[in-house]
Amino acid sequence: MGQIIKTFPDGSFLEYDRGGFDDWCVYLTSASGNRRPPRDTDYFTQLKELAERFGTEKVYSDYVKVYDLTGKQVDRDSLEKISILSKEYGASATQVDTIFSILYMAMIAEERKAGTRLGKRIKRLGIHKLLIENIPVREAANFMRGMGWRDIARLCEERGF
Numbered sequence: 001m002g003q004i005i006k007t008f009p010d011g012s013f014l015e016y017d018r019g020g021f022d023d024w025c026v027y028l029t030s031a032s033g034n035r036r037p038p039r040d041t042d043y044f045t046q047l048k049e050l051a052e053r054f055g056t057e058k059v060y061s062d063y064v065k066v067y068d069l070t071g072k073q074v075d076r077d078s079l080e081k082i083s084i085l086s087k088e089y090g091a092s093a094t095q096v097d098t099i100f101s102i103l104y105m106a107m108i109a110e111e112r113k114a115g116t117r118l119g120k121r122i123k124r125l126g127i128h129k130l131l132i133e134n135i136p137v138r139e140a141a142n143f144m145r146g147m148g149w150r151d152i153a154r155l156c157e158e159r160g161f
Contacts, residue, residue, distance in 0.1 A: 002027060006079050006101050008094055014101055016109075024109035026102055040141035043099050044130050050096065051131055054089060060131045062088075063124075066100045070107040070120050078104065103127075117149045121156045128159055 002017025011031030019025025019037065029035040051059040062085055069078040082104060086097035107120035122144065130140035144152055 005074055005105060008098060010094055012098065014098075014105060016105065022109075022113070024112055026105045026109065028098070028102065038102050040126065041137055043102055044126070044137045044141050046095065046099050047127065048130060048137055050089070050092065050099075053092070056131050056134075060127070062096075063100065063103065063127055063131075066104050067107065067120060067124055070104055070111065072108060072111045074105070074108060118152055118156070121161055122152065124161050125152065125156050125159070128161075 002015040002023075004013050004015045007013040013029050015027050015029065016024055017027050025037050027035050028038050047059060047063070065085060066082055069075070069081060079101065082100045083097050086093045086100060089096040103123060107123050110116060110122055111119045113119075125144070126140050129135050129143060130137065135143070
């Protein structure tokens with residue numbers, strides 16, 4: 001069992017635990033006990049569906065608020081702000097809270113990665129490609145594979161982040 005970071009009203013929870021190369025792998029455990037690390041394609045698909053229901057600009061703008069809260073450490077106030085923000089999504093609040101909290105934790109993991117030059121910007125670029133540039137989920141989740149950090153950094157800078 002890893003370090004539980006956030007528990008949701010439906011009984012599911014998020015934790016950090018040992019992954020393939022460090023102790024900062026995010027795991028989602030459902031109320032029934034099914035535990036797995038969420039994949040980019042999982043939450044990119046859900047973000048796309050939320051954008052269709054609530055508007056691309058709202059979902060992206062709210063993601064950027066989460067991005068701006070993210071540093072190198074988990075902050076309980078930031079987790080609470082994500083929960084409060086998620087309430088704006090009504091019946092989808094727990095789903096949104098879960099997705100944004102996964103992203104928050106994944107971005108912290110990116111920020112903590114040894115020798116990183118991109119940090120959390122790597123997630124923002126993928127989500128920007130998905131929501132703002134409207135590319136398909138699989139392409140948005142995988143387009144940076146094999147790219148050098150300088151090329152990725154240039155793409156981020158071109159988009160203002």
